[in-house]
Amino acid sequence: MSEAHASDATRRDFLYIATGAAGAVAVGGVAWPLVSQMGPNEREKAAGGPVEIDISAVEPGMLITVIWRGKPYFIRHLTEDEVASAKNAPESDFRDFAAADSRIAAAEGAAEEWAIVGANCTHLGCVPTKVDTGLEGWLCPCHGSKFDVTGRVMKGPAPTNLPLPPFVFASEEKLVIGQEKAGA
Ligand code: FES
Structure with a gap:
């Protein structure tokens, strides 16, 4: 995989994790900071x-x-x-x-x-x-x-x-x- 493709894949993974709050908790360390940074209103919205x-x-x-x-x-x-x-x-x-x-x-x-x-x-x-x-x-x-x-x-x-x-x-x-x- 070229360097450009590798970085595209990383970006896609990040977007997937960032938009899938429920799945994000399951994948652990990478996603948890995104969830923990949400304010109370954002957490309510996600739920x-x-x-x-x-x-x-x-x-x-x-x-x-x-x-x-x-x-x-x-x-x-x-x-x-x-x-x-x-x-x-x-x-x-x-x-x-x-x-x-x-x-x-x-x-x-x-x-x-x-x-x-x-x-x-x-x-x-x-x-x-x-x-x-x-x-x-x-x-x-x-x-x-x-x-x-x-x-x-x-x-x-x-x-x-x-x-x-x-x-x-x-x-x-x-x-x-x-x-x-x-x-x-
Ligand atoms: S969806 Fe048919 S009138 Fe609104």
């Missing part, structure tokens, strides 16, 4: 436990996507108009009606309101695209399902709403996805 997300920079109208347990989730900071549209929309606009209040969340005592929903379309799993047309909040590029700003399906083949993950607000600026509410 699929709750993840803490700093939402302080997410302004009204903005959306971020986070990964929890290998799946994407949308965290959308709703504008006042979006909240009003969702609350005033008639049941007949939806295929899988749920009250807007049951899908809009806020930290205790905070005025800011959020939609926190799974980011895989309930038809065949594509990731919908954010749109800003009042009530309409997402359009799935695969077969055209439309969801409102709280992830309720309005049109298209998606049979059900975007799912709600378990989450709590640790504070106005910190959201924890993967943690059940106390008493839930």
